[in-house]
Amino acid sequence: MEGFRPLERHDKQRINALLIHAPWMKTYTSSELVFENLYAWRQAESIEIAWSEDHALLRCVNNNQAVYMPPVAASKSVFVKAVKALLSHDPQARIVGLTKPMKTMLDKLDVVLLADDRLAEYIYRAKDMIALRGSLYHRKRNQFNQFAKTYAYRFESYRIEDKPAVADLLDRYRHHGGNDDDHQAVLDALDQLDGLDMCADLLWVDHVVVALSIIAKSIFRHGVVMFEKADIDYSGSYTAVARLAADRHFADIRYITRQEDLGVPALRRAKQSFYPLRKEMKYVCFHDPVIKQMHALYLDAFDDPLPYVDHLFLYETTRDGMVIIEKDGNVVSGQHVFMKTLVFMNKTWDCPFVVGTATDKAHRRQGHMRALMRQTITSCRDKALPLLALYPETIDVYHAMGFVPYVFEHTPQIHWPTVAVRLEQTVDASWLAALYAQAVEGRQGHMKRDENWYVRKMQAMTQLDLSYDLIYDGKTCLGYVLHGHGEIEEWLPLREVLPVVEGLDFSRHLLPGAGKGKSGQMIRITDAALFFKQCRFDQGLKHDLRIRFIDDLLATSQTLHIIIQNGCASVEPCDMFDLTVNMADLAKVVFWPDASHPLKMLFKIDSLVSYDKY
Incomplete structure (x- = not known):
């Protein structure tokens, strides 16, 4: 195999010649292996390629981590051979962007395969995006019509002399809080339109660019919306540019792919608002026997759904945070330790938090839980961490290990007045963090939460089909509720009132507080x-x-x-x-x-x- 080198334009023909014959690419509707997408990101993500006689490997830098994309190959045997050779050559390698047919080819290998919802792509019917017909698209149709009535707009192909106007749009987009991680890739794509199957269009109002769309048509006969930016000061601009671009470029194709939301709650909501036909799930592949066995232990011990567990192992747990007991080279018991921040006694404390303790059925009742906890406590002492917390399933087990409840849970007081409320779903992490700060204000101690904490939490809770709703009494916000399937997972009240709303029973939910009650979170002093x-x-x-x-x-x-x-x-x-x-x-x-x-x-x-x- 040749060494890795930067991806070049001339690689397109050779890549496509292999992929067009691959059986698993016959129904491909993703974007990772669409050459135009690869080439647009080649500088921003340092995309490199290494050629072998019958396949190619692609790697890039994502979130400061080198990762590999699915091998470019024409047959299953070559694809699997390439994966095995890569993992043998680079034991730390992670292969991202695998579609379900690709994952199926790897199921029998001794590898970890985890669903990555953050990289899942949204697949739409082109005709739906163009017509916006039916009750589902009533709101989008109204947004487009209102935009057309309000603004004398022009929708025109990008020209090189438009670059300053595009730069101005990107600055305004960033000013409004938009993610600019793709800023360089957008500019690179505009510079590389000639000779590639990409098109760029601008939505103008007077002499101002209010939206941008860059699309590609793949050799697999689907459209890819690579970049889409709009100025939210122009109401309806996102809907307008999405519909106009689809009408101009995708009238002759069946499916349109809008790329991953990266777990950003607001972006996820925007992509879902066009009612995708489906989400194209992506998978990550790597070799780590310990993580594979810990994943299996967790699934066996808990009834959490697989998408949530996969997310947990991809984005929350770390190899360093796993405490394990092995017998004959196999993990028979383990637990995970996350780092939280506890505020009390006028300071903040790094507070490790134990979750997911599990033991293989054949090795239970052999003292492994106590052995795990001894390892964890010893590690805390070595790292100068004097506190260790957890939320127990069985209080007595952990009390015998030196833990005591420091939060007790109660149902709402019977004297709390009932109030009929309305719920309003939110993906605003900053607002949730502000409500939490208000709820814990004046407390002598609490677990710290900030905006980033809520972003991560929403990403995880999505895998459980749970969502955050603000609770309103008229215009007054009474707090929030995290719920799904008719059950309340978390209720954060700002006032001592009992909300009444159809489908949820707040009176049975346990709230944390001081004094005696049901044991909640437990804590231990390690040293x-x-x-x-x-x-x-x-x-x-x-x-x-x-x-x-x-x-x-x-x-x-x-x-x-x-x-x-x-x-x-x-x-x-x-x-x-x-x-x-x-x-x-x-x-x-x-x-x-x-x-x-x-x-x-x-x-x-x-x-x-x-x-x-x-």
């Missing part, structure tokens, strides 16, 4: 010395303490001389002690408002809250 060193105490506190801390799970102890003054603690090992405390009791002293203990004078926390379950 007493680390914990006291990182605490921020009241400035007026002055104490000189000698304490032995017992960790029953680890079968260890620490005898510490702790001097508290000026808001901090100095901690040194010592031999003598006046008090013995086990780790569960220490956690109760810190996190329980009504704990009765000599050390309670150090900790005055009575309003912790956490909505996190995973």
